[in-house]
Amino acid sequence: MRKMPWPRAGALSPWLLASLLLIAAPAYCEAPAQKTVARAQAGASAAHPPGAAIASAHSLSTQAGLEIIGKGGNAFDAAIAVSSTLSVVEPISSGIGGGGFFLLHDAKSGRDVFVDARETAPAASTPAAYLDDKGELNRDRATNGPWSAGIPGLPAALVHLAQKYGKLPLKTSLAPAIRIAREGFPIYARLEKGYGSRREVMERYRGTREVFLAAGHAPKTGEILKQPDLARTLELLAAKGFDGFYRGDVADKLLAAVKEEGGQWQASELAGYKVREREPLRLKYRGWDIVTAPPPSSGGVAMAEILQVIEGWDLSKLDSAHRTHILAEAMRRAYRDRTIYLGDPDFVKMPLKRLTSPDYAAGLRATIHPDKATPSDLLSGQPAPLEDDETTHFSIIDRDGNRVSATQTVNLLYGSGMVAPGTGVLLNNEMDDFALRPGTPNAFGVMGFGANAPEPGKRMLSSMTPSFLESQDKVIAVGAPGGSRIITQVLLAILAYDAGLQPQQVAALPRIHHQWMPDVISAEQGALDADTVKQLQAMGHKVNAGESSWGNLQTVMWDKRANTLSGGTDPRNPVGLAEVLLKP
Template identity: 85%
Template sequence: MTAFPAAICAPAAMPDAPAAATRPPGTAIASAHSLSTDAGLEIIRAGGNAFDAAVAVSAALSVVEPISSGIGGGGFFLLHDAKSNRDVFVDARETAPAAATPAAFLDAAGELDRNRATNGPWSAGIPGLPAALVHVAQTYGRLPLATSLAPAIRLAREGFPVYPRLVKGYATRREVMERYRGTREVFLADGTPPQVGEILKQPDLARTLELLAAQGHAGFYQGEVAGKLLASVKEEGGQWRAEELSGYRVREREPIRLQYRDWAITTAPPPSSGGVALAEILQLLKGWDLAKLDPPHRVHVITEAMRRAYRDRTIYLGDPDFVKVPLARLTSADYAAGLRATVHPDKATPSDLLSGQPAPLEDDETTHFSIIDSEGNRVSATQTVNLLYGSGLVAPGTGVLLNNEMDDFALRPGTPNAFGVMGFDANAPAPGKRMLSSMTPSFIESDDKIAVLGAPGGSRIITQVLLGILAYDDGLSAQQVAALPRFHHQWMPDVISVEAGGLDAATVSALQAMGHTVNAGETTWGNLQTVSWDKRSNTLDGGTDPRNPVGKAAVLPSAPH
């Protein structure tokens, strides 16, 4: 595939370090935009920790990456507090309005109304990201929320240069974006669509962030902003209630933990499907020494593990506050051993031979950032508005671009969503329920190294993180992990998707001979962001996905004492 640039911040080699360091030598941040990485570094310089920096990076991304995320959406924050040695998963996933029943998304023929599911007010869940910013700042940060939000407020008020991905995405979604008065006020403020290099200012969004900074949770979910959100949804034909906004709260959940070879892995629990699928795949792969397999057989067994995990994702997973998820079973070594026994060493398993019936028992969309600070605190955060520019609807007077996460529910059981992923009753919408996600923020730790990683990409998030973990296990640097060519399988459709040039012709032919269908010429996908700390050399390393030219990984050394 295309040659990618060298590491942005490769670590200095110190091969003979006598013992593991106990604290990192500074802070490393990798995010999908240089301005958001800079926002995080600004807060570190101001005396903040990784959690304050996470608020700054998240909010800045909400300003400069409206194509991917924003305070009209939601996200997941995986945190490690070094002082208490505690990991916590902050679930800021959007929730379903009471009016958004499955029947509301069917047309007259009983088929899924794709327009209603992905565009405008009906496609939007109650946003969770503003609540996460408040919660993370107040519970884990050391600086006032107003301080951590200041860089994002400045970017919204003063503007930032428009880059090609925003223009391309707008062209894709233009017809939808220009349906709505509030969206036109932001993106057609000068009468023309955004152009590369022009400055995009969002004064209403700056005002909304100022209210959030001053009033906390109430600054978004009650009062002026909430009133404008409710009025906009009603104006465009949707149905939200004031109590659904004011009642939104994040959930703190226990992460999923597992061991793969020498790595302790901490990852996302439901309502993310990512950690469960990741655990199932890695448990399955323990049965092979991947380093000893030739390329076709390595891809084959990884694909077969992906196939089985995505099938279980479809059948079993949903919001654990509403459905019983067989978590212990799906992540157990015994269950993986049973699945492993069904993998033929040289033949593909057709997906339609794996039962798709319920058993008795995130392209450019979405964004991710990773942080390690000098105290050893860590943040792996993935946030999204779902598809490009979410629902396309900006609520007038707020600058808030609403998500279209309702499409991540199984709005019509057995009907694929925009990412081609199916679901059944476990992921059907219900009032206050959180839709299933693929976001997979993760930590991995060995005796020698700690890494933080995650990615956008809809259903392909999980396999990006998987390949990233396997790459760290192979000894690759953070930048090599971010640039690694990708392949993906999700049970249905039954095809291995591969970035153009990601597999050589001989490997593709061998896989086809095993019975796999291989699409070996897809465009690149994802936007992986990762940072790592080598405890033996006591060096920090960052990797930003070269598929996204505006991303940035940076290391800020600690000030000498």
């Protein structure tokens, strides 16, 4: 088999950018156009892809997935390898102490399924447990240490994928991650920088110090990080499946670590964790069939609202300022509904049919003034925090046409900062994604109310939006990390694909965002020119046009007419890799 690495970006023609949103792209969006390898005559439509394509946030995880494909595995086996390897090499973003969503397409049956491995709330995690003596949110408890951690879901998801969808034994698919955890990998700049920003919290905990200070000092770029305890935990998962993590030695050590640091988990909460399979959300946009994430993700609902609202305009005929205005107004309305209505479907009744209906979108569209911003109901002077390093995403298509779009996370940088001694497991801090104090923004500046309040066993609302797009000629898997900005990244990717861009160009596009609160259009530096900003301000928008870059979008595409595979990995992340493995 022959490997073909994809270059990181494509040259973005001005007319394509103009037809989307932006007038000029920043420098990191410029690079040679992608190569493709044709396997079918032009005009024909292939029944199967010519190989497999994987895009992930780290080259080692992409290569792990291709290794498993080479051993006869399918996209779902490869997903286990990619996910578990990311858990080793990206502790800043995800891990088996966290959770995730896996959107799957089984080519043989034609079935799409959404595997919900979101973390769940421990029984002790009541709203009152997160308030200080004055009744205000205790931000430290909400984001650091054992009280910030939900019951992990990712290990259960890996077992579930292997048992129900994979072709290979779990121990085979986990082997690359186990090897890399034991032998180590080179620390890269993002890990060093992220550790520096979280150092005070990380070094509170004995288990964390044992992993990240093993060399006698904080992690440094280029040094090798070995995680023997994590390797042993993964070996137990490989050998014993669910019981290897949620019962027995690993579970006992997790419970002891949480108790040692003052938290309250119960053995029954670990042993009782269950993956949920849910029906994905489906919508249409300009000839595309879109399959995306349902609650407890807010992503699919919000994206459906935005796309159906903006469908009332031909964005390509609007100038940059008015395109941005329309997008921001649609985003504003969708994020408002996200805040008020959405939560865990096992606990909350939501008006999903109304929120995703064309008639509702038409009503929202009618409230948008073509030349004037609509002030958000509640205003905040604080800009939305950047979320470039938390969460990770990968996309896979295999030679049979199976596909995976998966987003996994530990929430903030290095999650809770707490590693359970003897396990190598870095616990998440997903409890902050609940509305711990209704009406108080979380670490991403997003508010919530009763629908997203914590209850025992409840899953916190998420913005993770793994998605599939399919047209007559193309099949695409796409997703991104970025907290509340995930939704708008995937939205802009859909608009980019609709305009004809290739995967690497899609991954490189500059980004804008609006989330209702705070009432501000956020834009990467260079995404909006000075004249566009001036026009938007004249319409009544507050614009922050100089933000640092955010996101880490990963996408793969099968062009059925040319029978080619291609991938795009976000150039904002220098260690990502999109790669194609062709048939012999």
